[in-house]
Amino acid sequence: QKEVEQDPGPLSVPEGAIVxxxxxxxxxxxxxFMWYRQYSRxxxxxxxxxxxxxxxxxxxxxxxxxxxxxxxSLFIRDSQPSDSATYLCAMRGGGADGLTFGKGTxxxxxx
Amino acid sequence: xxxVAQSPxxxxxxxxxxxxxxxxxxxxxxxxYWYRQILGQGPELLVQFQDESVxxxxxxxxxxxxxxxxxxxDSTLKIQPAELGDSAMYLCASSLARPGxxxxxxxxxxxxxxxxxxx
Numbered sequence: 001q002k003e004v005e006q007d008p009g010p011l012s013v014p015e016g017a018i019v020x021x022x023x024x025x026x027x028x029x030x031x032x033f034m035w036y037r038q039y040s041r042x043x044x045x046x047x048x049x050x051x052x053x054x055x056x057x058x059x060x061x062x063x064x065x066x067x068x069x070x071x072x073s074l075f076i077r078d079s080q081p082s083d084s085a086t087y088l089c090a091m092r093g094g095g096a097d098g099l100t101f102g103k104g105t106x107x108x109x110x111x
Numbered sequence: 112x113x114x115v116a117q118s119p120x121x122x123x124x125x126x127x128x129x130x131x132x133x134x135x136x137x138x139x140x141x142x143x144y145w146y147r148q149i150l151g152q153g154p155e156l157l158v159q160f161q162d163e164s165v166x167x168x169x170x171x172x173x174x175x176x177x178x179x180x181x182x183x184x185d186s187t188l189k190i191q192p193a194e195l196g197d198s199a200m201y202l203c204a205s206s207l208a209r210p211g212x213x214x215x216x217x218x219x220x221x222x223x224x225x226x227x228x229x230x
Binding site: 004006008036041042043044045046049088090096097098099100101102103104 | 115142144146151152153154155156159166167202204208218219220221222223224226
């Protein structure tokens with residue numbers, strides 16, 4: 001079992017819909033949780049990060065972390081075709097600085 | 112806006128050949144990472160540098176991979192000899208992370224990557 005599990009999709013939704021992306025993890029030492037967006041043939045770019053449990057909102061994006069369930073989520077409201085990309089969850093903790101990524105979910109927003 | 116630079120962007124080579132990738136981090140970033148991303152997978156850490164020193168190379172296949180950051184600025188990742196299974200995107204990232212630096216989190220900024228195809 002990999003440390004971070006993420007459904008690769010593809011996930012296809014109509015424009016304007018609310019999108020929910022999720023990851024589960026097994027390493028209880030993880031303390032920092034991030035969501036990256038990656039367009040085709042580009043490097044990942046950071047969307048949001050959360051420390052420990054809780055919610056964080058930034059514009060149309062909301063990140064949630066539930067450490068008791070080892071489950072993190074990213075919600076995208078009013079989804080746009082430009083949101084079509086691969087979304088990677090990433091985590092770190094336990095003294096390690098390198099990130100542990102999920103496989104990424106390929107998201108398609110249909111106009 | 113400062114960015115992480117990588118070259119080449121694309122590299123095609125035959126198996127058993129040597130290849131090298133170059134990364135120039137954001138100015139002032141002490142920590143540099145090399146990740147490998149196989150198609151359909153998330154990036155996996157290969158090596159981490161703090162200035163010119165290797166902090167973590169536990170996932171680097173040392174029989175064929177080597178990495179250096181001689182002056183603590185830019186870095187080179189080398190593969191010799193390349194194998195078919197090395198085909199992947201090689202990503203470089205940098206951050207301000209430094210032991211004792213205030214703030215628990217230091218964002219990792221990624222470059223555009225080098226896409227390697229081994230034939």
